[in-house]
Amino acid sequence: MALHPDRLLPVDPGTRGIARRLYGAVSGLPILSPHGHTEPAWYAEDRAFPDPAQLFVVPDHYVFRMLYSQGVPLEALGVPRRDGGPTETDGRAIWRLFARHYPLFRGTPTRLWFEHALETVFGIDERLTPGNADRLYDAIADAIGRPELRPRALYERFGIEAIATTDAALDDLHHHAALRDCGWSGRVLPTYRPDAVVDPDRATFREDVARLCALAGEPVTWSGSLAAHRARRAFFRSLGATATDHGHPTARTADLGAAEASALFDRVMAGPVSAEDAELFRAQMLTEMAGMSVEDGLTMQLHPGSVRNHNPQVFARFGLDKGADIPQPTGYVHALKPLLDRFGNDPRLTLVLFTLDEAQYGRELAPLAGHYPALRLGPPWWFFDSPDGMRRFREIATETAGFANTVGFNDDTRAYLSIPARHDMARRIDCGHLARLVAEHRLDEDEAHDLAHDLAYGLAKAAYRL
Amino acid sequence: MALHPDRLLPVDPGTRGIARRLYGAVSGLPILSPHGHTEPAWYAEDRAFPDPAQLFVVPDHYVFRMLYSQGVPLEALGVPRRDGGPTETDGRAIWRLFARHYPLFRGTPTRLWFEHALETVFGIDERLTPGNADRLYDAIADAIGRPELRPRALYERFGIEAIATTDAALDDLHHHAALRDCGWSGRVLPTYRPDAVVDPDRATFREDVARLCALAGEPVTWSGSLAAHRARRAFFRSLGATATDHGHPTARTADLGAAEASALFDRVMAGPVSAEDAELFRAQMLTEMAGMSVEDGLTMQLHPGSVRNHNPQVFARFGLDKGADIPQPTGYVHALKPLLDRFGNDPRLTLVLFTLDEAQYGRELAPLAGHYPALRLGPPWWFFDSPDGMRRFREIATETAGFANTVGFNDDTRAYLSIPARHDMARRIDCGHLARLVAEHRLDEDEAHDLAHDLAYGLAKAAYRL
Amino acid sequence: MALHPDRLLPVDPGTRGIARRLYGAVSGLPILSPHGHTEPAWYAEDRAFPDPAQLFVVPDHYVFRMLYSQGVPLEALGVPRRDGGPTETDGRAIWRLFARHYPLFRGTPTRLWFEHALETVFGIDERLTPGNADRLYDAIADAIGRPELRPRALYERFGIEAIATTDAALDDLHHHAALRDCGWSGRVLPTYRPDAVVDPDRATFREDVARLCALAGEPVTWSGSLAAHRARRAFFRSLGATATDHGHPTARTADLGAAEASALFDRVMAGPVSAEDAELFRAQMLTEMAGMSVEDGLTMQLHPGSVRNHNPQVFARFGLDKGADIPQPTGYVHALKPLLDRFGNDPRLTLVLFTLDEAQYGRELAPLAGHYPALRLGPPWWFFDSPDGMRRFREIATETAGFANTVGFNDDTRAYLSIPARHDMARRIDCGHLARLVAEHRLDEDEAHDLAHDLAYGLAKAAYRL
Structure with missing residues (x-):
């Protein structure tokens, strides 16, 4: 992979x-x-990035529009509501939902961008699946706390x-x-x-x-x-x-x-x-x-x-x-x-x-x-x-x-x-x-x-x- | 072929x-x-289809529009007139005309559809030409009378x-x-x-x-x-x-x-x-x-x-x-x-x-x-x-x-x-x-x-x- | 080349x-x-064509539009002004300018047309550069005076x-x-x-x-x-x-x-x-x-x-x-x-x-x-x-x-x-x-x-x- x-x-x-x-x-x-x-x-x-869902899913309209087009509510993906209404805040839950729908990105550039980042930044060369979603979440969550993944360090890297x-x-x-x-x-x-x-x-x-x-x-x-x-x-x-x-x-x-x-x-x-x-x-x-x-x-x-x-x-x-x-x-x-x-x-x-x-x-x-x-x-x-x-x-x-x-x-x-x-x-x-x-x-x-x-x-x- | x-x-x-x-x-x-x-x-x-021209030429607008664009009158292709005026009714004559103009379909999907049907339904793997038009017409005309070429049989086949x-x-x-x-x-x-x-x-x-x-x-x-x-x-x-x-x-x-x-x-x-x-x-x-x-x-x-x-x-x-x-x-x-x-x-x-x-x-x-x-x-x-x-x-x-x-x-x-x-x-x-x-x-x-x-x-x- | x-x-x-x-x-x-x-x-x-610039640059809108798009004035390319104002008339100067900007034509048909003519008509199989511009200019200028490069001779050739x-x-x-x-x-x-x-x-x-x-x-x-x-x-x-x-x-x-x-x-x-x-x-x-x-x-x-x-x-x-x-x-x-x-x-x-x-x-x-x-x-x-x-x-x-x-x-x-x-x-x-x-x-x-x-x-x- x-x-x-x-x-x-x-x-x-x-x-x-x-x-x-x-x-x-x-x-x-x-x-x-x-x-x-x-x-x-x-x-x-130069602060650490928040959790994996905030990094890869919540702010990326390429990602959530595709899931939305297949019936996934934006609230379930953690997209904030203007009225402050309820939206998912558990990064792991959002990540699992993303993993479940990951095959939707076959043939799209989103998939290529995502996997490039996974491998080059986090050393992950597995395809995201419901089966490995939690493990990958933990690996990313763990890594983004480290100094070498801060914005300035990444700029240089x-x-x-x-x-x-x-x-x-x-x-x-x-x-x-x-x-x-x-x-x-x-x-x-x-x-x-x-x-x-x-x-x-x-x-x-x-x-x-x-x-x-x-x-x-x-x-x-x-x-x-x-x-x-x-x-x-x-x-x-x-x-x-x-x-x-x-x-x-x-x-x-x-x-x-x-x-x-x-x-x-x-x-x-x-x-x-x-x-x-x-x-x-x-x-x-x-x-x-x-x-x-x-x-x-x-x-x-x-x-x-x-x-x-x-x-x-x-x-x-x-x-x-x-x-x-x-x-x-x-x-x-x-x-x-x-x-x-x-x-x-x-x-x-x-x-x-x-x-x-x-x-x-x-x-x-x-x-x-x-x-x-x-x-x-x-x-x-x-x-x-x-x-x-x-x-x-x-x-x-x-x-x-x-x-x-x-x-x-x-x-x-x-x-x-x-x-x-x-x-x-x-x-x-x-x-x-x-x-x-x-x-x-x-x-x-x-x-x-x-x-x-x-x-x-x-x-x-x-x-x-x- | x-x-x-x-x-x-x-x-x-x-x-x-x-x-x-x-x-x-x-x-x-x-x-x-x-x-x-x-x-x-x-x-x-579940009746037998009529003659080869009625099967492949007369009802297919992809076919007759191409011939028409090159000067063949629609009447000569058996397309019925609204006023009941004269139109070709001899399937063999229509088929011969189609065969004569068959090279027009080079590079078009019509040609691929037609030859797929010829070979898979009628076992004909020759290219249609004026020279073999009559023989192919007879072969198809003969076959479409058979029970295995009735609509329901074809559905299953x-x-x-x-x-x-x-x-x-x-x-x-x-x-x-x-x-x-x-x-x-x-x-x-x-x-x-x-x-x-x-x-x-x-x-x-x-x-x-x-x-x-x-x-x-x-x-x-x-x-x-x-x-x-x-x-x-x-x-x-x-x-x-x-x-x-x-x-x-x-x-x-x-x-x-x-x-x-x-x-x-x-x-x-x-x-x-x-x-x-x-x-x-x-x-x-x-x-x-x-x-x-x-x-x-x-x-x-x-x-x-x-x-x-x-x-x-x-x-x-x-x-x-x-x-x-x-x-x-x-x-x-x-x-x-x-x-x-x-x-x-x-x-x-x-x-x-x-x-x-x-x-x-x-x-x-x-x-x-x-x-x-x-x-x-x-x-x-x-x-x-x-x-x-x-x-x-x-x-x-x-x-x-x-x-x-x-x-x-x-x-x-x-x-x-x-x-x-x-x-x-x-x-x-x-x-x-x-x-x-x-x-x-x-x-x-x-x-x-x-x-x-x-x-x-x-x-x-x-x-x-x- | x-x-x-x-x-x-x-x-x-x-x-x-x-x-x-x-x-x-x-x-x-x-x-x-x-x-x-x-x-x-x-x-x-059936007269001889004028100089290389008049042959290849001055009358060809494919050529001068590209140079113009990159800031070269049309006057410098010898394009005549309606008011009779000053425009370059020295074919060699125009040719040198063309040679300097020749890389602009990479990936364009102009380049292919030009090199085909250079080789098949003038026997030149070098890429035009500022370094060889004068030599190529002279070779072309010399050739176009010859009878075999007159319009009728070229028609036949x-x-x-x-x-x-x-x-x-x-x-x-x-x-x-x-x-x-x-x-x-x-x-x-x-x-x-x-x-x-x-x-x-x-x-x-x-x-x-x-x-x-x-x-x-x-x-x-x-x-x-x-x-x-x-x-x-x-x-x-x-x-x-x-x-x-x-x-x-x-x-x-x-x-x-x-x-x-x-x-x-x-x-x-x-x-x-x-x-x-x-x-x-x-x-x-x-x-x-x-x-x-x-x-x-x-x-x-x-x-x-x-x-x-x-x-x-x-x-x-x-x-x-x-x-x-x-x-x-x-x-x-x-x-x-x-x-x-x-x-x-x-x-x-x-x-x-x-x-x-x-x-x-x-x-x-x-x-x-x-x-x-x-x-x-x-x-x-x-x-x-x-x-x-x-x-x-x-x-x-x-x-x-x-x-x-x-x-x-x-x-x-x-x-x-x-x-x-x-x-x-x-x-x-x-x-x-x-x-x-x-x-x-x-x-x-x-x-x-x-x-x-x-x-x-x-x-x-x-x-x-x-």
Whole structure:
């Protein structure tokens, strides 16, 4: 059951041989994690992780959505209720439930991430079953108390060179400040994520914009709010930020004149806000953010296309990020035009595009990124952060956009232990893709070695200015 | 020319070896056919099939659409005209025409189904050509007169454990009743297909709704019609039905209040019906049907996205189902929301989703099925019931939805002799997919054996409660 | 670094062996190039090509869009400015810049086309690097002065049997006339491309329509313009044309009554033109063109779905066709219906459909082409004219449309030297696809040989009546 050295490499023996050589040369490179969702507190406080269920099940929406889809209540998996209602708190009970349903993950990346962590972090190379669930639980519970499994020790053991967190525009970044001052050599960088203050559909939008302006000592006006964004971005940069991130329902952008934009700001702050005004404000803010990136050099990331909280019952009971976000068709060619008309030719801007709509890899995204100096393609996102998902991305995007218009890998995860597994998966799949090109005589092996290094390390370093 | 034992298995020798072992263990499992279009009369009356052309060409839209696309008139293929106009009636002439154009089917599943039936049912392992057309015609014509080629004998020979037919809501199911009473051990189950009484765009909609209500002794009102549906569903269940099926132009659902729904019913019954009212009524009826499935346990199937009768000349001359139905883009994420808001979290509902829009496998369908307890993904449908179509489905859907949120195979066919060929194709492709996962060390072989059994048998049995 | 004899063939050794045999039998077939963009002047005047940069870099949007996407100004690549502003004119400087950025093309078809031309035309089997750039430049510059590298000599050396150019409806075709009269045996055929006189959004639309009518001695009326089209088409046919070509933003068609169409013509000629009228006029003209093709037998090609000149700065400075055309989602099922309702069943029409929207291969295009006698599928277009692009097309389209509803290969290129490379790529990929079908026992090898010949030669000859 142990991890096989050839896992995820191409099955054809000749191609696998090439892939092995390529992978062997990049498997040990440091990890750059320029887009993720780990907690800065972990690194700042360096406390032991709680029990195995809290480590592997309770916070991982990939895990609990699959069990939920097969009829397991989220309460039984320990997911906290918003109303404080009863939910399972016994880690062992949650773990046993996970073990009983573990076969559901056959063929999914979750299973590969989990087993990689089990073996490389805990030395466990058995498949989880109801029969060994208790024994494995005890082994993990025992191990996570040890110093070498604390967050900073793992950071070093995982070979991380830099890792970005995701932080609200209003965040005071005190953990990042503490990390800057504490003398530890790890690089934990904040990322400016202003969704709450650019999306009028959020319940706390108006208060949050007011707080944003107050933090910067600016009036609550259109120009005041822009100045406040600039001030917050500078603050984030002072603590190491190299990027912003924007999660929008669509990729729509706008480029209104100042008077129009100001009037729109006044309308969305006065409320109630029409759907069109909310969308237009988000659209305008993307272009403003691009303009600020031209000024301050923060790499801009756009993650559009998720219908958040699709399931009102799950949202009412458990809140955000509970596996009920579902992709929708997402256009780029018309949506991005206002922003691109303004900044698309400016090489000072790096705008990294993500998608949940694979039909866009070849139709709009690769053609756009293969033309505009400001655009790059992010790696396969979320549901497509998977072996076959990564393969499709490379097969479809590369012939039009090349490799240089992509940005390496993002692990995009809250699951700290899965980070090495995820980067390893990406390196294996990318080496497999390159090996196929070599085996088909479309690329020479020395070139493939260069590219494997770029995809594992160099492209992320350059795109995120790490 | 004979069927090769390794056909449709992966080409890589190592992977093929694994696939052979997996396939060997499931190739002989009984056939569950929970969604199909064979005629209940065949089993009830157990008469010999007519001539070879009537068996293989005239009723098979996969066959005649291909010949039509290359300029062969449908009349020459024996397709009956609605006006009773002249059409070829000489089976041998039709068969010769088919033989002359047989190379058109290279690379299509039709060819594989046809040759499987030729060899396994008739012992013919030659490729059909103009040169042997007459001889093969005679051999088949001779064989189909024999008792061992009667429908019931074939049912047993094919190893069918249960087969569902598709039956209009108004159908009296007298063949199913006869089958229940006749002592034969075959299981031929009706399926409740109420399209004609839920779609105001059908020419006979109003009369059909009136008949539906009359059959159940209910008034022709909104609530009367719902009661009538309940009564008809109970009748279908009494004759073995375990499922309903719904063929709609889109996946749109609605969840109107009772007063609104009642007013809508009155409008569509009064006519003329606006396009929006027709769509809204269909949408509302899907949610009503889901609610009834929660009550009575019938598995619900939704087949959306086909533009029926795209070719008005073909429709005017030959009617429905003549190969002129063309898929259109089909959304699910917003369309299904009203139904899912109401019943999506209810594990008593099993709603099996199909699509003709492959862009939806990864974008909306797998994410939805990987979250909602009520949802399952049907197998690749219609144009995608093919080797490469099945591969794409597994490659794209599995990483997000897993295997357990799919329902095994549906043959979906009127072509009785093709049923074993179609199930065999699905088993081979699924085993090939599993073998690749094993060869890539993403799955262990014992797990792949479990899954091969699930995909060939277990999932259909569970999802359709057979 | 030399071209490998097995390049682009499948990696599995057994499958590769089959592919080699298939490819070996078709690699030497004559080239039919029924859709391309080479200049008729080249063949008529038979002058030497200018310097290496003008041959390989300056006119090739695949090349300069990639360099531009990575921050290289188009001026530095010698792309002429509309305002006559400064642009690089030193071919050697451009070539050096190309050499420095050559690694960008790893994994792209451009690299394969370029190296094929380098080796087969110039005998160069080194990879271009900054170190050898000058030497290679000199070698190419030296060679292109020689008689055996003149356009006609290359036509013969490339084994071209017929090549089509693309010509505006107003073109006087004097080069084609000169070619007809000069005694050279090459077949260089014009193609009727009326975009400028059917698209009211073009700046010169009204003058161009007036000129069209004047050329034919017809009044500038709806019926006069149709008569003028008929006259121009007859003129094109007199010089060898066998096809028309239509580049539209969408695939929308219309079938207005004569009075309505005439009123629409009057409105678009009077101006200003609404977006809807412009689209409707283009839509109506497609149906008119189809009707004329029924009459005169010209094969009709439709290339929809490109958003032209997406980048206003690039357009303002450099004009059309500068790598800034981006695909958009493109529907066919509803868009084509008016045209198909009128002519879709008429086997005298051959309408070849192209797409930049791969989601359409399986969803709409293959189902349409597998039914309508008038429809055929063009080869993968533009961004998808690539090894993996071609593979996806065959894998997705074939199972529904078969091979006979496709039309072989189009090179679609302005880059004369790349023509043999492009046809060779298509032959290799098609043979690889066929080899896989043979290796999976879905096709017998003798059938694959027939099909390889069809795909390389026979289908184009038939579809374009060459």
